[in-house]
Amino acid sequence: MKILLIKLGGSILNHLHESFFSSLRDLQNDGYRLIFVHGGGPDIDWMLEKMEIASEFHRGLRKTTPEVLNVVELVLSGKTNRRLVSMLQRHGFRAIGLHGSDAHLLEGKYIDQHGLGEVGEITSVNCKMITDILQLDLIPVLTPLALSQSGTTLNVNADMAAGAIAKAMNAESCIFVTDVKGVLRENRLVDFLTIEAAEQLITDQVIIGGMIPKVKTALAVVQEGIGKVRIVSGKEPFFSGGRWIGTTFSGKAGVQA
Template sequence: MFVMKCGGSTLAALPDAFFEDLKQLQEAGEIPVIVHGGGPAISDTLSKLGIETEFVNGLRKTNEDVLDVVEMVLAGKINKEIVRKIQFSGARAVGLAGVDGNLIQVQPVANAHEVGLVGDVTHVNAELIHGVVALGYIPVIAPVGIGADGRQRYNINADTAAGAVASHLGVERMIVVTDVPGILKTVDGEKRVLPSVTVQEIDEMIASGEIYGGMIPKVKAAVQCIQGVVKEVVIVNGSEPQVLSKALKEGGIGTRIVKA
C-alpha cells in the first residue's frame, strides 16, 4: 500500500497517462490511497461568493461560511473530478471525505483562537480504508474531518491529513505529486534534481537561499507529511511518464526526503 498526496489543481492538469499508470499499478497488486487538497479552487470560489479568506501561519482561517465552501469544493467538486478521471482510465475509485464513517477524526488545532475551525488529526479509521481497498476500489480522500462530538466539521491541512493517513495505515513511504521534478540544486552551473535529501538539509537549503520562491511551500508541505511511521516522502512531477511506477522503486525518480 502507498499513499499519494496531490493538490487539486495539480491533479486536474495531469495527463491521462498518469491515471493509466495508476490503473496498471492497481492491477499489479499495488494499493494506492489518494489524499488531495484544493486550496486554489477554494480561494477562487470564496472570492466569487464574496467571502473573505486569509491565512495564519499557512492555515486558512475558517469559520462556518468558509467551511461550507471548503467542504463543497473538496468533497464535492474536486473529489468527484478525481474519481471520474480514475474510472475513465479503467480503474475503480470511491470518493470519501474525512467525515464519512468517521474516517478522519480531529481536535481543534492549538491556535484555534486564531484560525477557527481547523483540526489536527487524532485518529484515522484505517479499517474503513482497508474495507474499500478489499472491494477493489482506490480510496480518494478529501481532508475535511469530524470532531469528537460527531457533529462539528473541521478543515484540515491536506499535507497534515495525508501524513496522518499514511501513518495510521503503517505506510513508510509517501508520494507527493507536484508540477516540479523534485528539489533542484545548482551544480557546476546546471540545475540538477537531488535524488535524496534530509529534513535538516532542507532547512539549511532554505536558509542559504538554495531553495527559494514557490519551491519553499512545496518542500515544507512534503516535510509536513513525514510523521509517525512515515520515514520518507518522494516529490515527483506528475507529468513524467510512469511516474508512480518509477517512484515506487528505489532511486527511480524525483527527490526523496528522509527524516535523517
C-alpha cells in the first residue's frame, strides 16, 4: 500500500485551489492512499481572542493550559476538521474525520508539563485502525490531539504529528501544503535538497523570511526518519502526470524527488 501523509496548516485551508484537489485525484489514480493531518492556528487564535483567553508561545509551541486546551479541542474537532472533511467530500473524496485522542488512535507523552502545560508528542499510533479505514477506501482526516498515559488529552504540534504518523505508517512521503510551491533559487524552483544543502541555503540567505521555518520543519521531520518530505503549494497543481511539483527533502543524496 502506497501511503502519503498530507499536512494542511489552518492558514492555507481557506485558500486551496481547485488544482489542489485535481492533484489529489491524480495521486489516487496513481495508486496512493491519502492520510490528512491538519492544524488550526488562525481559528484557535480567533477563538481565544474572542473568549479573552491569553495565548502564549514558547519555542514555537503553544502553551496549553486546561482552559486553552478546551478551545483547541473545540476548534480542531468542531470546526477545522469538519471544514476539511466537507471540502474533500464536495470534491468527490470519501473522507472521515478522526480525533487523535479517541480510541487510543494517537498516544503521547508530555513534553514539559510545567513549562508548556498540556502539550505532548506522539509515542504510538494505532496503525491497524488507520489501515482498516484506508482499506474501506476512506481518507482519514486527523486532528493533532493525543491521549496521555493518564487519560488526558494532549495538544500536539501538527507538523510533528504528521511526521510521527508518516513514520509509523511507513508512508512514502510526508507532504506539507503551504502557500508557496517550494524553495526558490534565483526565481527557479529547487526540486530536491539534502539536509546539508538546505541548511547551507539558509546560511547563504537564499532561503529567507517565512520559508525558513517551513524548511526547518521539513528537515526536522526528515531527521525523524522519514525518507522524503515535500513542501508543495495548495494554490496550484503539485502532482500531475506522475510528476511532483515542489521541493523534496531527504537525508540522503541521490534519492529521487
